[in-house]
Amino acid sequence: MHPLIQPLASTLIVSCQAYPGEPMRDPRTMAQVAAAVEEGGASAVRAQGLEDIAQVKAAVSVPVIGIWKDGDAGVFITPTLEHCLAVIDAGADILALDGTQRPRPDGLSFAQTVEKIRARWDGPIMADTDSVASALLAAELGVDLIGTTLAGYTAKRPTTDGPDLELLRELAGSLPEGSALIAEGRVHTPAQAAACREAGAFAVVVGTAITHPTSITRWFDAAVRGV
Known part of the structure; x- marks a missing residue:
């Protein structure tokens, strides 16, 4: 296991992202958010x-998991080898990319992409996967970290209300020993985060419920309005 990975065991990783057109969509703001979640106990941040x-990277001392979203359909999380290398060059400690078996924009398979990354870089890689396969x-x-990030966002699995605990349990029992299984996706409460750990997750990523005030406000607003 890569030296950067072991300290993440049994910890919270926080995803610090804002969507296009939102008031918080500013790298300086995201850096401040990242510093704040580090102070709160995040073991790593996803940017x-x-x-x-x-x-x-300049604002925190914990590892930075880097992605580059390009587009909004198909494979768009660090979708090509070019995107991957740019994320590494930007200073990411851990490279995260779409780990599904869907066609990629540059024509490379996921396996070919990983092989070409490994030929140029020895840092940890995180695969955002969508299924057991x-x-x-x-x-x-x-791959160093295997996330459930895309479970429920492709045709491979239904979208669950909350994290896909069934998938986590299955992967915890089938992945090779030493694999770092990362729960990510629709983790909206501390209880759900704890349930992910109980299901076998090595670590848990939370994003929206911590770092996206627009969504959090909508949840509370709907509750108050009774809708």
Whole structure:
């Protein structure tokens, strides 16, 4: 296991992202948010976009998991080898990318992408997977962290109300020993985060419920209005 990965065991990772057009969509703001969640106990932070990665890296002492979202359909989380190398060059400590078996914009398979990354970089890689099959393939390729990030966001699995605990349990029992299984996706409460750990997650990523005030406000507003 890579030296950066072991300290993440049994910890909270926080995703610090804002969507296009939102008031918080500013790398300086995301860097401040990242510093705040580090102070709260986050063991690592996940940042989106090259400038965000660079500024977050300068603002925190914990590892930065870097992604680059390009587009909004199909494979768009660090979708090509070019995107991957740019994320690494921006200063990410851990590279995260779409780990599904869907067609990629540059024509490379996920396996080919990982192979080409490994030829140029020895840092940890995180695969954002969507199913048992994609997670097992990532493990076979030697990917360091295997996330359930895309479970329920592709056709491979239904969208669950909250984290996909069934998938976590299945992966916890089938991934090779030493795999770092990361729960990510629709973790909205501390109880759900604890349930992910109980289901076998090595660590848990929370994003929206901590760092996206627009969504949090909408949840409370709907509750108050009774809708």
